[in-house]
Amino acid sequence: MGPLALAKHAVQGLLERHRINPENVDALAFGAVVPERGKPNLAREIVLETGLPARIEAQTVSSYCITGLRSATIIADAISEDRIEAGIAGGVEWLSGSDPTTFNEPTTGLSMGQHTELTRKEWGISRARQVEFALASHRNAVSALERLAQEIVPLGGVSADTGPRAHTSLEQLASLKPAFDPQGTLTAGNSSPVTDGASAVLLMSERRARLEGRRPLAFIEAMEYAALHPSEGLLMAPAITVPRLLDRVGLRLADIDLIEIHEAFAAQVLANAAAWEQGWKGPATSPVNWDRVNVNGSSIAVGHPWSATGGRILTTLANEMSRRNARYGLISICAAGAMAGAFLLTRE
Numbered sequence: 001m002g003p004l005a006l007a008k009h010a011v012q013g014l015l016e017r018h019r020i021n022p023e024n025v026d027a028l029a030f031g032a033v034v035p036e037r038g039k040p041n042l043a044r045e046i047v048l049e050t051g052l053p054a055r056i057e058a059q060t061v062s063s064y065c066i067t068g069l070r071s072a073t074i075i076a077d078a079i080s081e082d083r084i085e086a087g088i089a090g091g092v093e094w095l096s097g098s099d100p101t102t103f104n105e106p107t108t109g110l111s112m113g114q115h116t117e118l119t120r121k122e123w124g125i126s127r128a129r130q131v132e133f134a135l136a137s138h139r140n141a142v143s144a145l146e147r148l149a150q151e152i153v154p155l156g157g158v159s160a161d162t163g164p165r166a167h168t169s170l171e172q173l174a175s176l177k178p179a180f181d182p183q184g185t186l187t188a189g190n191s192s193p194v195t196d197g198a199s200a201v202l203l204m205s206e207r208r209a210r211l212e213g214r215r216p217l218a219f220i221e222a223m224e225y226a227a228l229h230p231s232e233g234l235l236m237a238p239a240i241t242v243p244r245l246l247d248r249v250g251l252r253l254a255d256i257d258l259i260e261i262h263e264a265f266a267a268q269v270l271a272n273a274a275a276w277e278q279g280w281k282g283p284a285t286s287p288v289n290w291d292r293v294n295v296n297g298s299s300i301a302v303g304h305p306w307s308a309t310g311g312r313i314l315t316t317l318a319n320e321m322s323r324r325n326a327r328y329g330l331i332s333i334c335a336a337g338a339m340a341g342a343f344l345l346t347r348e
Contacts, residue, residue, distance in 0.1 A: 003036040003198075004045055006155075007092040010198035010308075011050050013153030014088065018202060022051060024212070026084035028058045029074040030200075031067030031091035031307035035060070042092070061307075065262065065335035066225070067091050068199060068310020069343060075203045076220050085208040090200035091307030105336060108230050112264065112336060113180030113191065115234035120185060120267035122233070123274050127185035130266035131173045134190040134300050136290075137263060141297025142166045147323075148296060151315050163193060164301040190266040195303035199311030217318035218329065218345040222249050227339040228281070235268040237340030238332045239275035243282030245330075245342045253285040257326035259292050260317045262309060262333040263299040272332065296320060309333065314343070321347055 007030060015022060030043040039045050043058035063070045068091040075087035104111050110118075120130075141148070141164035149160040168189070176187035209216055226240035233239075238261075246253060253259075253276065261269050276285040296316055299309060310333060317329045329345040 001094070003032055003034075003092045003094040004039055004042060004049070006094055006196065006198045007042060007046050007090065008050050009153060009155055010090060010092070010200040011046055011052075011088060014200040014202060015050070017153070020202060022053055024086055024208070025052060025056060025088060027075060027078055027087035028052070028056055029061055029071040029087065029089050030058070031061040031063070031071045033062055033064060033067060033093060033306045034095060035062070036094070061091075063335065064337055064339065065264065065304070065306050065309060066333050066339060066341040067307035068312070068314070069223070069331070069333055069341040070310075072201060072203065072220070072310065072314060072343075073223055076223070079203060079205050086202070086204040088200055088202055090198065090311045091305075091309075092198035093305035093307050094196050095194055095305070096196055103336075105230055105234060108234075110234075111180060112234060113186050115230065116265045116267050117181045117184040117186055119233045119236060119271050123271040125185075125267045125270045125274075127174070129270060130185060130190040131170055133266040133270060134173055135168065135170055137266075137294060137297045137300040138165045138168050139297075140295055141301035144296035147319070148302070148316065151312075151319065161302045163195070163303045164297060186265055186267060190300065192264055192299035192304035195305045197303065197305030197308040197312070199308040199315065201311045201314050217322045218347050220343060221346040222344040224248070224342045225340070227337065230338040232338065233271070234336065234338050235264055235334040236271065236275060236281075237338055238272040238334050238342065239281040241340045241342035242272075242276055242330070242332050243279070243285055245344055246285065247283055249344060251328065251344075253288065253330075256328045256330045257292065257324065258295065258317060258320055258329045259288070260298065260313045260329070260331045261293060262304075262313065263294065264304065264334055266300060268334060272334065310341070317345060321345060
């Protein structure tokens with residue numbers, strides 16, 4: 001298949017499922033960390049091969065694991081500046097033909113897992129706590145399989161996530177061997193599996209949504225990006241983005257109804273949360289209410305197709321906010337390069 005075919009499937013599924021008139025789409029931003037050979041501007045090829053109007057501007061984005069958020073930011077900013085009224089944001093990753101373990105951090109030569117082993121030592125994250133968190137991800141995802149399936153455009157006979165493990169246990173997860181350091185605690189069970197996948201999200205101005213008779217699932221209220229040096233923790237930039245975003249909009253973490261934290265590793269999530277609570281790189285937040293975190297599971301259970309993860313999380317959070325009539329939803333995604341992105345979603 002390949003990245004372009006998978007991306008086209010996601011975009012066409014979005015158009016058909018939501019009965020979107022292609023003539024009303026003004027722009028497309030799509031991401032890929034690993035591009036398809038011979039197609040450097042994947043986004044433009046998507047436009048030309050999905051029946052979208054050839055006039056649509058298209059750009060391809062690459063920013064590691066926050067690529068999906070960056071794509072959404074491009075479209076959202078264009079809408080807020082009144083340059084466009086509607087656009088599609090997304091990302092795709094086709095990693096079947098590559099070895100993701102060979103993608104080491106250029107500045108350090110270490111893999112993401114090796115960096116996270118350093119972080120979990122620095123922050124004192126126990127293996128037992130990582131196992132508990134990983135099990136919760138699987139259990140939440142298993143409970144949400146029917147809901148999550150509604151977000152999937154079936155392909156090749158697959159119509160639901162195959163990653164969540166219904167029968168895993170603390171004992172099974174605790175028995176796995178370390179994956180990155182023989183003396184470490186990160187295993188295949190408490191790390192996200194790198195997968196193929198694509199996601200596509202429709203963003204519109206309020207005016208366009210009203211004209212088309214659509215009721216938004218949620219609004220993007222605020223966005224925040226930040227970075228630090230990898231030596232401070234490759235996946236620790238959320239310590240900057242989340243406190244900064246909350247401070248800017250005048251909210252506390254306790255005010256947030258639903259929190260979506262990308263699960264690169266259980267240890268990374270737990271270290272990010274500890275940094276928020278302790279005020280490591282910004283104002284200290286209120287304690288994390290884990291009952292509000294990743295209520296449908298996340299990347300440890302359902303997988304992590306790098307550029308597609310942002311769109312997946314945006315979609316899942318917006319749908320869950322709609323189901324619960326939640327007012328505030330927070331997204332936090334870490335990325336290689338010691339970067340991070342955070343979004344605040346709201347509902348009226």
